[in-house]
Amino acid sequence: MMVEHDPEIQVTNTEELARDLLVIPNNNVPLVPNVGIIGGTHSVLVVETGLGPSNAKTVLDFATEYAKGRQLYLTTTHFHPEHAFGAHTFAEQATFLINQAQADDLKTKGPAYLEMFKALGAPVARRLENTVVPEPDLTYDHTHDLDLGGRVVHLRATGRAHSKGDQVIRVPDADVLFTGDLVETGQFAIFPWFPPHDTDVSGTRWLTVMQNLAETAPRTVVPGHGDIGDTNLLTDVRDYLHTLRDETWKRRDSAMSEETIIEEVSALLITQYPTWTAQEWIEKGISCLCSEHPTP
Structure with a gap:
């Protein structure tokens, strides 16, 4: 970029x-x-x-x-x-x-x-x-x-x-919450997944964080980037990460290639979130989640 x-x-x-x-x-x-x-x-x-x-x-x-x-x-x-x-x-x-x-x-x-x-x-x-x-x-x-x-x-x-x-x-x-890049408005979640140099981002942990934050239901949410909103910003990211994880893992566990997973899940998510920007981060999110597994 x-x-x-x-x-x-x-x-x-x-x-x-x-x-x-x-x-x-x-x-x-x-x-x-x-x-x-x-x-x-x-x-x-x-x-x-x-x-x-x-x-x-x-x-x-x-x-x-x-x-x-x-x-x-x-x-x-x-x-x-x-x-x-x-x-x-x-x-x-x-x-x-x-x-x-x-x-x-x-x-x-x-x-x-x-x-x-x-x-x-x-x-x-x-x-x-x-x-x-x-x-x-x-x-x-x-x-x-x-x-x-x-x-x-x-x-x-x-x-x-x-x-x-x-x-x-x-x-x-x-009742105001500043989230940094855990939340962006109208944008696909930024996954700085650059193996082998940077693999600190975690899709599973991120989802857990968003579930916990959404439960607090703040009146005003200030995202890292984009328009200020309400608690719906938290639930939007939570729901996106949930879908990203489930759709990725369903295909991975059926022995589908990562290339095909990226193609299919990206198309699904772009259809589901047609107005969201920064589509290039979907692939990074899928690759990250392909490397992760459920917590025992």
Whole structure:
């Protein structure tokens, strides 16, 4: 995939989801995440940085002005470059807090992902100039409740799914959930399945995570990319992953070749979800699930 557009964050059309809770939307621009700004009486939490230092500076400048002297925190939903590879720009101005599994991903896989993304095209390479793979200031293992003053935000590591280090961020008083790339609106789930170099994504674990998240039924869901929605975004991804798994395994267990499985299941899913974009990720999902088996 070569990228010809500039993955630039624009802060001109922020959306207010609740009191002191904003989203800088990605405007459906590829490689631009939805960015959250969550405020309390004494602190403000930023969710995602955008791709590279210049996008991160745009987010930091906006958050600093919005905070009006309140302490800044930063978190990211997972280690992929458009979500986390601007965190170094926040150094000494915000406390970077993430789950330990995501920190491990940054350390072990960050440099390779930086080079891989630079190869996606000149606009991406320009955005990644002078990028430093970040290190967190604080980490937690499984759960962390961050007190912003009159508002407590729940940071929760989900375990392996889209990546090894996925994290969701919930704002209970506003009933808002930030999912990162566990959820995209109107798009087939992104499976970064690139054996032998990267096989951390798990379709079976991802399905379990989505089943658990869907049961919580949040009022508002902020996906990694695409339009903000409600709990139906969670059930849509859950149902898609369920169908992807079942249709793949049914054919695999009948000794069908992977090439034929990809052909048949892709056609079925495109028919079932005719308006969804990024069809190229269906094949990756099928290949991933062909390698997985039910948990005993």
